[in-house]
Amino acid sequence: MTQRYSLAYLLLAVSGLIVVVPVFWIVLAGFRTPISLLSGTWQFDPVLDNFLEVLFSSTSDLLLNYRNSIIVGLASTCICLAAGTLAAWSLDRLNWPGWVTHVFLGWALVFQMIPPVALASAWFGMERAVHLDNTLIGLILAHATLNLPMAVWLMGVFVRDVPNELVEAAKIDGASGRELFFSIVLPIIAPGLAATTVLCFVFSWNEFAVALNLTAKETATVPVAIAKFAQDYQIQYTQMAATATLSILPALVLLLIGQRYIVNGLTTGALK
Amino acid sequence: MTQAGISTASIAPLARPARPREDEKLWRWLSFSPALLLMLAMGALPLVNLLATSFFDVTWTSGSANWQPVGLAHYRELPADPLVAAGITNTVLFALGAVFGQLVLGLILALLVTRIPRGKVFFRALFILPILIPGIVVGAIWKLMLNYDFGLVNQLIGFAGLTAQDWLGDSGTALLSVIAVDIWHWTPFCFLLFLAGIEALPNDIYEASRMDGASPWQDFRYITLPLMIPTIAVTAAFRLVLAFKVFDEVYLLTGGGPGTATEVISFTLYQRFFTEDKVGYGAAMAIAVIFVISLLLIIGLQGRRLGRTA
Numbered sequence: 001m002t003q004r005y006s007l008a009y010l011l012l013a014v015s016g017l018i019v020v021v022p023v024f025w026i027v028l029a030g031f032r033t034p035i036s037l038l039s040g041t042w043q044f045d046p047v048l049d050n051f052l053e054v055l056f057s058s059t060s061d062l063l064l065n066y067r068n069s070i071i072v073g074l075a076s077t078c079i080c081l082a083a084g085t086l087a088a089w090s091l092d093r094l095n096w097p098g099w100v101t102h103v104f105l106g107w108a109l110v111f112q113m114i115p116p117v118a119l120a121s122a123w124f125g126m127e128r129a130v131h132l133d134n135t136l137i138g139l140i141l142a143h144a145t146l147n148l149p150m151a152v153w154l155m156g157v158f159v160r161d162v163p164n165e166l167v168e169a170a171k172i173d174g175a176s177g178r179e180l181f182f183s184i185v186l187p188i189i190a191p192g193l194a195a196t197t198v199l200c201f202v203f204s205w206n207e208f209a210v211a212l213n214l215t216a217k218e219t220a221t222v223p224v225a226i227a228k229f230a231q232d233y234q235i236q237y238t239q240m241a242a243t244a245t246l247s248i249l250p251a252l253v254l255l256l257i258g259q260r261y262i263v264n265g266l267t268t269g270a271l272k
Numbered sequence: 273m274t275q276a277g278i279s280t281a282s283i284a285p286l287a288r289p290a291r292p293r294e295d296e297k298l299w300r301w302l303s304f305s306p307a308l309l310l311m312l313a314m315g316a317l318p319l320v321n322l323l324a325t326s327f328f329d330v331t332w333t334s335g336s337a338n339w340q341p342v343g344l345a346h347y348r349e350l351p352a353d354p355l356v357a358a359g360i361t362n363t364v365l366f367a368l369g370a371v372f373g374q375l376v377l378g379l380i381l382a383l384l385v386t387r388i389p390r391g392k393v394f395f396r397a398l399f400i401l402p403i404l405i406p407g408i409v410v411g412a413i414w415k416l417m418l419n420y421d422f423g424l425v426n427q428l429i430g431f432a433g434l435t436a437q438d439w440l441g442d443s444g445t446a447l448l449s450v451i452a453v454d455i456w457h458w459t460p461f462c463f464l465l466f467l468a469g470i471e472a473l474p475n476d477i478y479e480a481s482r483m484d485g486a487s488p489w490q491d492f493r494y495i496t497l498p499l500m501i502p503t504i505a506v507t508a509a510f511r512l513v514l515a516f517k518v519f520d521e522v523y524l525l526t527g528g529g530p531g532t533a534t535e536v537i538s539f540t541l542y543q544r545f546f547t548e549d550k551v552g553y554g555a556a557m558a559i560a561v562i563f564v565i566s567l568l569l570i571i572g573l574q575g576r577r578l579g580r581t582a
Binding site (some may be wrong): 016114 | 305419
């Protein structure tokens with residue numbers, strides 16, 4: 001009996017190491033000098049140079065990139081959450097003809113399968129035509145659109161669970177459709193809102209393919225900045241590592257405080 | 273006042289809905305229109321735009337675009353493009369290899385975690401970590417780990433007395449390495465869904481099988497696996513869709529190289545459209561990719577319908 005458990009624990013511990021060690025390794029690389037990293041020595045004298053360099057040197061825009069990522073993440077999440085939740089409720093309860101629901105959800109499904117690079121190429125031309133190229137607004141709209149299908153589906157699951165008796169009771173009490181939505185439905189689906197918020201923000205924060213092609217120097221997000229370090233003639237491994245470390249901090253915070261919502265969002269979105 | 277009170281009370285059920293009905297109609301449109309507008313303007317319009325662009329050759333002279341109609345020429349070029357051929361082959365190999373690995377490992381991990389008496393929450397938190405890491409950072413992590421000269425993988429191999437490999441620089445191992453990195457990145461997602469699926473399975477079947485003296489393997493083979501098929505199918509579909517779109521990791525790890533060893537279709541599209549600025553040709557490629565994907569989706573849905581009726 002105990003033997004069976006110890007084998008399970010052993011396998012899980014090994015898997016856990018495989019997950020954690022590479023992440024740990026890049027964090028350590030951020031604290032090393034280029035010479036110490038490139039010589040492959042195991043001797044480790046931590047230095048802060050890389051972090052100071054990427055954060056405060058005049059040649060680095062990381063603080064600006066960070067700001068851009070936060071703005072784009074928050075704004076696109078707000079749009080997604082508002083548009084997605086309203087649409088989910090509308091399609092589920094406001095008596096749209098069946099074909100409207102089917103066409104919209106079907107289109108969202110196909111849209112989800114299109115490679116972001118293909119969309120980026122179209123957005124690039126369209127946004128240049130209306131002078132939104134290389135602006136944060138252009139990227140915010142793009143990220144909101146990329147995440148909207150997920151938001152509609154996810155909120156759809158939570159909206160379906162709102163009991164009909166409650167809705168009928170509120171209507172008899174004279175609540176309008178709008179009042180009903182804002183004062184009765186929203187509080188009920190709050191856990192779904194939390195899960196959707198976390199996922200939309202994380203996906204926007206992590207998104208690279210579209211951000212790479214729709215931004216310029218002043219509007220680049222953090223993933224674009226990380227790619228820059230790996231792209232120059234001489235790959236700056238230690239600075240790339242420091243930037244990467246700084247970029248996963250929000251994810252680590254979310255993992256600590258919002259794990260429940262992440263699990264809830266990912267499993268509900270996929271399985272229901 | 274009293275008169276009005278009486279009259280409104282008596283006619284209220286008839287008269288009141290008149291204005292609210294207009295309100296309700298407005299609310300119905302207001303609630304749906306933000307999503308609809310976004311999906312039309314940023315979702316459907318780009319496809320129309322790409323389709324239109326794909327029939328032209330766009331060249332730039334002193335800041336203004338010249339549109340030269342070329343008919344279907346771009347579409348005829350596609351099959352002969354060596355990058356397209358390599359991109360399709362590698363994308364299919366990558367998607368199948370990575371997703372298969374993720375499903376098997378994810379299922380094993382989920383089974384292990386449901387089995388242990390303590391530490392379930394701890395391991396789940398641990399395994400979520402890669403899902404939250406940006407794809408580009410996953411690329412950066414493994415660029416360090418797989419580096420020929422100082423990567424941890426080669427150092428460990430050296431300790432074991434084996435010869436170091438140029439994992440990303442050798443065309444024999446490059447695609448396998450990218451697949452392995454994707455397995456590292458997304459096995460946790462499969463694990464998470466499988467764990468939720470297994471935990472939702474009814475307990476009484478297992479109690480019945482225990483009374484019949486079934487072994488753990490028989491439990492898995494004849495109860496867990498058949499009951500998990502729908503969850504596994506959904507997870508596989510999810511992962512396949514994402515795997516076909518792979519870009520970030522390839523961009524940072526190999527840039528499609530060496531040669532065309534890790535050329536994937538998203539990367540081909542990026543090179544032709546953005547790097548080489550072949551806007552018309554890139555648009556044709558994007559339309560072709562979207563067409564094939566829609567076809568796969570229709571086949572998949574049709575297959576599911578057939579499977580359900582059978």
